Amino acid sequence: MMWPSKVWEHFTYFINMVKSFIISPSSKSITASESFYTNQILYSQEVNEKIEQAVKSGNLWNVICVVRYIIQNMSRNPVRIAMTGDSGNGMSSFINALRLIGHEEEDSAPTGVVRTTQEPAQYFSSKFPNVELWDLPGTGVTAQSMENYLEEMKLDNYDLVIIIASEQFSSNHVKLAKAMQRMRRRFYVVWTKLDRDLSSSPLLEPQLLQSIQKNIWENLQKERVKEPPIFLVSNFDPLSHDFPKLRDTLKKDISNIRYTDSLETLSGICDKSINLTSSLKITMSHMYGTDDLQKSFETYKKSFGVDDESLQQLAQRTGTLEMGYRAIQFQDLHKMDWRLKFLMCFPVDMFFKFLAYWWWFGLWNFVVRKFRHQRQRLIIEIVTQDTKTFLRRVLKDNIFPTEVL
Structure with a gap:
């Protein structure tokens, strides 16, 4: 009679260990700008809404156009x-x-x-x-x-x-x-x-x-x-x-006040909008998560506009083909987050597939769903961070007028 209780004890320990691995770090908040000039951007509801809509579209070219328009208008302010x-x-x-x-x-x-x-x-x-x-x-x-x-x-x-x-x-x-x-x-x-x-x-x-x-x-x-x-x-x-x-x-x-600080403030607003979109996708993944991680990964990249095709189109529009914009690949995921590497490794993957077999009559469904959701969540977080990093780079490369560079 002791055997089932021991199995449960070890299994609970294992689940708790996994949970400790997959706690997500909190994202950084936008800090206040160093000038009144850029605070006008930070506290403009219209600016925040325009950027949020552009980010939701999953088209980085739209984001670039919106940010460029805002900076051009702001540069007319004294x-x-x-x-x-x-x-x-x-x-x-x-x-x-x-x-x-x-x-x-x-x-x-x-x-x-x-x-x-x-x-x-x-x-x-x-x-x-x-x-x-x-x-x-x-x-x-x-x-x-x-x-x-x-x-x-x-x-x-x-x-x-x-x-x-x-x-x-x-x-x-x-x-x-x-x-x-x-x-x-x-x-x-x-x-x-x-x-x-x-x-x-x-x-x-x-x-x-x-x-x-x-x-x-x-x-x-x-x-x-x-x-x-x-x-x-x-x-x-x-x-x-x-x-x-x-x-x-x-x-x-x-x-710097007119351009560099303004771009930093707008990049921070972009980060916040990307985080909001990411949070929505994480919530949706809890309901519609799948075991096909590669398919999910490609879907998330496309929705954020950082897949190979989208980046190629962006490079053509911005005239920066020589910069070699390249999307992250599925095989690189395990190098980017040790928690995801652990959850994608063969022994852990096989263990949860074993728990998902029909003969358990759904006994471990909650645990299996939690496992799938956490893998999806980590993949979304990686794509989210890649989007923020890439967008900051492409904004810096394409926003400033030539006399500022």
Whole structure:
């Protein structure tokens, strides 16, 4: 009488072991973008719906066209850059110098020894097309009201923030930098009155520059702020010191905000849509699963648009035949997931076929169905991951305009 109970005990142990092998890792969620510009994409219901419909169609060319259309439309939106810092640090003068215009010109930012900017003021420059430069009122506040300043200035509504400093890198500057890091915003630190420092310091220029940078970095490091780009400039000499480097960096980051960040955000939305489609297929496989794994595998590839025929058509449409788009093959499955390798191995396969024989009168049907479903699930997960990886690659290869590459 002990024999059946021992068999059951060993069989239960085996099933539990299999279950431990086939627990699926949770998929990564989409993280918030680093700019207000791309947050407009992330929180647009219309964009999410368009991408979800394109993914459901199983035609990657449709997805590429939708993403390309969205990025082209978004690229017409202005990138918003804010200048902030303590009052008297030369924010308005810096904006004029960045725009390469004099303080006396008609549309220049007003400057002076007293606080001249009372409300956020918007400026434009032909040097940075379709970019809004915002001159914000200086902090000029106590440490206790810094949070109020951040809220009042709505700094989370800007794509890039330039923290202006001079004479000293104050606690307010550090708090601003810390806030930017917390809000996942790109930001620079710009020291604006280098001409005054050079004329009054006993140090040689290389030593002075190193001293200023070291002071900024040490203050940020104390608050565990990762080192941002730091530029040392003179507002009265907009063609020397770090100004050329600053303009080049700014142009590159504007392009990244407009294209690279946008594509990353849209790729994340694509991933989410693919995961939703995958979850539906996993649910359906529980009801309509089959023992013919190769047939199921080909069906899943085709439904996601990553079978050989679909990829060949995509390569023709995108003009990227030389890139050799190739679908994963059935014989490669066991190399891609050790859990699936275990469930597809001959001894395990034969054991469950044995349990499925008619003479058990359906005693093990639930276990057999569970086994079939888990194999199907792992195959779907592999195809899902392959689709996400491939789609990111093909979007990067086919979305950016040539001037961005």
